[in-house]
Amino acid sequence: MSAVSRRSFLTGTVGVAVSFVLLPAGPAVARSVAAAPAGRMRIEESTSPTSLAWLVLTPEAITVYCGKVELGTGIQTAMSQVVVEELRLTVADVRYVQADTLLTPSQGTTAGSKSLQEGAEPLRHAAATAFAALQRMAAQHLGTADAPERVKARDGAFSWGNRTVTYAALLAEADLETVADLTVPLVATADLKVVGRSVPRVDLPAKLRATFTYVADVSLPGMLHGRVIRPSGRNATLRSVDKAPPMSVPGVTDVVVVGNVVGVVATGEAAAARAAQSAGSWALWNAGPAMLPWATLEDELRSPANWYAEVAEAPLRRGNAPAVLASGGTVLERNYFTPFLMHAAMGASASVADVRAAPDPLTGIRATVWSGSQNVTNLRGAIADLLGLPAAQVRVVYTEASGCYGHNGADDCAADAALLSKAVGRPVRVQWTRQQEHGWEPQGPASAHTLKGKIGATGIEAWWHTLYAPTHGSRPVATNAGTLVAGQLTGKLPAALPATAANSAGRNSQVTYARIPHHQVDAKLVRSFTTVPGGRAPATTGFAWKLPRSTSLRSLGGFSNTFANESFFDELAAAGGRDPLELRIAMHEDSRAVAVLAALRPAWTGRPTSGGRGAGVAFQQYELENAYAATYAEVVVDAGGTVRVTRMVCAHDCGRVVNPDGLRNQIEGNLVQGVSRALKEETVWRNDTVTTTVWQPAPPFSLAPQYAVLRFDEVPEIECIVIDRPDEPMWGAGEPAIGTVGAAVANAVFAAVGARVRRLPITPERVQAARPHA
Amino acid sequence: MTERSIRLNGAEVTLTTDDPLSQLLYALREQAGQHGPKFGCGVSQCGACTVLVNDVPTRSCVSTVAALPTAPPAQVRTLDGLDPGHPLPQAFLDEQAAQCAFCINGMVMGSLAWLESRVAAGEKKVPTRSEVATHLSGDNAQTFTYLCRCGAHNRIIDAIRAAAKEMAR
Numbered sequence: 001m002s003a004v005s006r007r008s009f010l011t012g013t014v015g016v017a018v019s020f021v022l023l024p025a026g027p028a029v030a031r032s033v034a035a036a037p038a039g040r041m042r043i044e045e046s047t048s049p050t051s052l053a054w055l056v057l058t059p060e061a062i063t064v065y066c067g068k069v070e071l072g073t074g075i076q077t078a079m080s081q082v083v084v085e086e087l088r089l090t091v092a093d094v095r096y097v098q099a100d101t102l103l104t105p106s107q108g109t110t111a112g113s114k115s116l117q118e119g120a121e122p123l124r125h126a127a128a129t130a131f132a133a134l135q136r137m138a139a140q141h142l143g144t145a146d147a148p149e150r151v152k153a154r155d156g157a158f159s160w161g162n163r164t165v166t167y168a169a170l171l172a173e174a175d176l177e178t179v180a181d182l183t184v185p186l187v188a189t190a191d192l193k194v195v196g197r198s199v200p201r202v203d204l205p206a207k208l209r210a211t212f213t214y215v216a217d218v219s220l221p222g223m224l225h226g227r228v229i230r231p232s233g234r235n236a237t238l239r240s241v242d243k244a245p246p247m248s249v250p251g252v253t254d255v256v257v258v259g260n261v262v263g264v265v266a267t268g269e270a271a272a273a274r275a276a277q278s279a280g281s282w283a284l285w286n287a288g289p290a291m292l293p294w295a296t297l298e299d300e301l302r303s304p305a306n307w308y309a310e311v312a313e314a315p316l317r318r319g320n321a322p323a324v325l326a327s328g329g330t331v332l333e334r335n336y337f338t339p340f341l342m343h344a345a346m347g348a349s350a351s352v353a354d355v356r357a358a359p360d361p362l363t364g365i366r367a368t369v370w371s372g373s374q375n376v377t378n379l380r381g382a383i384a385d386l387l388g389l390p391a392a393q394v395r396v397v398y399t400e401a402s403g404c405y406g407h408n409g410a411d412d413c414a415a416d417a418a419l420l421s422k423a424v425g426r427p428v429r430v431q432w433t434r435q436q437e438h439g440w441e442p443q444g445p446a447s448a449h450t451l452k453g454k455i456g457a458t459g460i461e462a463w464w465h466t467l468y469a470p471t472h473g474s475r476p477v478a479t480n481a482g483t484l485v486a487g488q489l490t491g492k493l494p495a496a497l498p499a500t501a502a503n504s505a506g507r508n509s510q511v512t513y514a515r516i517p518h519h520q521v522d523a524k525l526v527r528s529f530t531t532v533p534g535g536r537a538p539a540t541t542g543f544a545w546k547l548p549r550s551t552s553l554r555s556l557g558g559f560s561n562t563f564a565n566e567s568f569f570d571e572l573a574a575a576g577g578r579d580p581l582e583l584r585i586a587m588h589e590d591s592r593a594v595a596v597l598a599a600l601r602p603a604w605t606g607r608p609t610s611g612g613r614g615a616g617v618a619f620q621q622y623e624l625e626n627a628y629a630a631t632y633a634e635v636v637v638d639a640g641g642t643v644r645v646t647r648m649v650c651a652h653d654c655g656r657v658v659n660p661d662g663l664r665n666q667i668e669g670n671l672v673q674g675v676s677r678a679l680k681e682e683t684v685w686r687n688d689t690v691t692t693t694v695w696q697p698a699p700p701f702s703l704a705p706q707y708a709v710l711r712f713d714e715v716p717e718i719e720c721i722v723i724d725r726p727d728e729p730m731w732g733a734g735e736p737a738i739g740t741v742g743a744a745v746a747n748a749v750f751a752a753v754g755a756r757v758r759r760l761p762i763t764p765e766r767v768q769a770a771r772p773h774a
Numbered sequence: 775m776t777e778r779s780i781r782l783n784g785a786e787v788t789l790t791t792d793d794p795l796s797q798l799l800y801a802l803r804e805q806a807g808q809h810g811p812k813f814g815c816g817v818s819q820c821g822a823c824t825v826l827v828n829d830v831p832t833r834s835c836v837s838t839v840a841a842l843p844t845a846p847p848a849q850v851r852t853l854d855g856l857d858p859g860h861p862l863p864q865a866f867l868d869e870q871a872a873q874c875a876f877c878i879n880g881m882v883m884g885s886l887a888w889l890e891s892r893v894a895a896g897e898k899k900v901p902t903r904s905e906v907a908t909h910l911s912g913d914n915a916q917t918f919t920y921l922c923r924c925g926a927h928n929r930i931i932d933a934i935r936a937a938a939k940e941m942a943r
């Protein structure tokens with residue numbers, strides 16, 4: 001037998017011993033599920049591959065097998081709330097098995113604020129179906145089979161009259177597999193007991209007790225510790241390796257060289273780190289071509305020589321903006337720019353891989369990889385390609401890392417671990433250094449924007465936005481190891497660049513102000529690497545990176561587009577003599593958009609207007625059709641141009657709220673990270689090497705610029721105004737609010753000192769340069 | 775081969791290393807099974823690896839096993855050894871003061887030493903928000919910097935103040 005079907009594995013119809021051991025006290029999930037006795041029930045929904053959810057009930061446990069993973073945003077708690085609501089239980093009663101290519105259905109990527117939106121509804125229906133089935137069984141058992149609605153559920157038991165039966169007792173007799181029935185009634189809004197409450201996060205107690213297993217904590221018997229050595233630049237190639245120096249470090253067992261991937265493997269992490277630290281003297285590189293120059297990046301983005309496609313963003317295009325703008329009146333044209341930005345997770349990426357010489361006889365798995373990936377299914381395929389194995393022989397187990405905010409180094413680190421484990425024939429844990437995370441993580445790209453608009457008596461009459469940006473999409477592709485750094489360094493090419501800006505650089509490039517009659521957005525797509533002539537595919541000869549590999553970072557193009565759009569909106573309002581908040585309200589037809597903006601009125605009317613203080617607002621409807629966010633920011637600007645954001649108010653509507661405190665936590669996180677991007681963050685490179693490879697130290701230290709993030713004494717006071725819409729669909733909250741922050745802060749700086757800064761981050765130098773001269 | 779006997783959360787533990795530059799962080803994780811201290815940056819910038827050595831917040835990613843004091847054996851305290859009922863972790867739960875929580879080890883252990891020293895000095899006042907923020911921001915001279923990337927800062931400050939109140943009672 002080569003493999004056990006996932007289905008029988010989950011329901012436990014066959015006795016399976018699974019070689020899955022997490023040390024020291026990791027969740028022995030697979031074994032306990034496999035060992036479950038015959039009494040079981042499984043509900044499956046399979047309307048489409050991305051909305052598949054499994055719920056398994058046995059007398060021992062109720063388990064959610066979910067491809068949507070906890071990224072530190074509270075998803076596990078919110079999903080559990082949704083399930084137990086229908087089952088009339090509490091969150092403590094369910095277990096949640098996260099993405100594992102062997103155990104859970106593929107639910108695509110956990111990203112884009114889509115977890116609840118895509119994952120919760122199927123689970124909810126599955127839970128409702130399970131409850132209805134249990135209720136029928138209970139009715140039978142309690143002697144009222146013809147009227148199951150009469151049996152009442154409470155604390156894991158059903159009762160009718162003075163008789164009761166527990167869920168567990170019913171499940172011990174059950175043997176049912178069924179598909180979720182979308183017609184089974186759901187708990188009515190008025191009767192919700194768990195959904196809509198601030199249930200504490202289920203994962204936090206273990207995290208505070210240090211008993212939680214992050215991916216960096218995964219430990220296997222016989223595991224070795226690895227470090228990789230990265231090339232001197234994106235386009236560098238290996239010249240020579242002298243293995244003698246690292247091998248002389250006590251504890252080092254192997255020096256691995258595969259193409260341009262160099263790694264050291266040792267019995268302990270200190271030895272691996274020690275050997276890797278001196279790599280500058282024993283691993284030598286040939287310099288490759290420089291990337292586009294960082295210092296003139298904006299010009300490069302705007303240069304047609306660097307574009308591979310010109311596209312129009314279609315859905316909201318209307319009227320004839322170019323003609324109206326050419327017809328005179330109060331017309332403005334302004335340029336904006338945002339830099340390359342890092343995810344910059346607090347934990348440098350780590351991963352563990354166990355690549356065996358032969359497949360496991362029961363599961364067929366030969367390579368198992370523990371990773372904080374946002375998409376275990378695609379990572380599995382890419383690693384299979386890297387290792388030259390069929391995808392069915394590779395298992396990727398999601399294990400939480402530090403918060404990632406998008407596609408960071410997690411997948412690439414997993415590929416490194418897989419390569420090293422394959423080379424040495426033992427499980428290997430790879431810990432990237434901080435310098436490798438900052439230097440090699442895929443990043444959110446820079447973008448340049450030109451906005452043209454006209455304001456007249458009725459408000460904004462025309463709007464034309466042209467953006468210039470590389471892709472925001474280079475996630476692993478299931479068939480292509482070239483989408484992983486280790487693949488690229490071993491001769492594979494990355495995936496072709498996308499044909500459009502949709503769901504990428506173009507996100508939120510359009511605005512949803514329905515009363516702007518003429519509206520147009522064009523995008524110029526910038527090459528990240530050399531391509532075949534006139535095409536999107538990577539060049540097959542002389543391939544070289546032109547820019548740091550760019551990818552999905554929280555809200556993708558939404559952050560830079562909304563910075564440009566909403567800064568420009570204020571510039572038009574000022575040119576037309578209009579109040580920027582009231583003009584926004586006036587330009588909307590959508591009452592939910594108006595509601596979030598109107599919620600800012602109290603803050604706005606009480607705003608400071610003197611002494612270097614001022615306030616700004618900005619609005620965004622995420623992806624033009626999801627959550628609404630309107631943000632108010634108050635700043636104080638000192639004589640030297642240093643901006644401090646002192647207070648923020650965010651009004652937020654993401655439909656039905658599952659967990660109000662969890663939602664507030666997300667909004668706060670968005671705002672803090674947004675302020676950090678607005679004021680401090682910028683990736684710098686020289687030739688083909690990123691040079692911002694550690695955190696910017698606190699004053700009085702100052703190095704050459706490093707990657708600066710907001711510190712505790714720079715965080716504003718935050719107020720969240722959550723507009724709950726219990727009868728509307730649930731929309732995600734992981735990233736809608738961050739888009740509003742850049743413009744809210746820039747608009748506040750303008751209000752405070754008259755300096756219009758059109759380039760992020762808003763540094764003291766830029767503020768001073770933009771100040772009106774006395 | 776260097777051996778260091780320490781008292782880890784009150785229990786005697788021997789750490790061994792064959793490299794005088796071996797970092798304390800790796801020894802605590804591999805040899806003593808500690809998961810509280812984490813590798814965040816490895817270069818003393820973020821605080822994720824913080825442990826207390828004789829009640830002094832110490833960045834275990836850059837301090838070495840060999841440098842631990844020997845006589846008497848160093849008292850090393852980690853998040854793993856902190857009583858879950860202690861006011862600090864409890865306050866973090868009460869305030870839901872985390873997102874991914876990867877950074878939290880630093881704020882808990884760094885504040886633990888700070889708040890204990892305040893209590894020992896008879897200080898009854900709860901530190902202000904700005905005092906807590908300043909403490910966690912660091913000045914690279916007297917105090918360390920603690921970083922959080924998820925934006926849980928305000929909640930973390932609230933939690934530390936709540937714990938301070940409790941600990942001063």
Ligand code: FES
Nearest residue numbers: 814815816821835
């Ligand atoms: S890991 Fe030690 S300070 Fe960052």
Ligand code: FES
Nearest residue numbers: 873875922923924
């Ligand atoms: S909670 Fe994630 S880094 Fe602080």
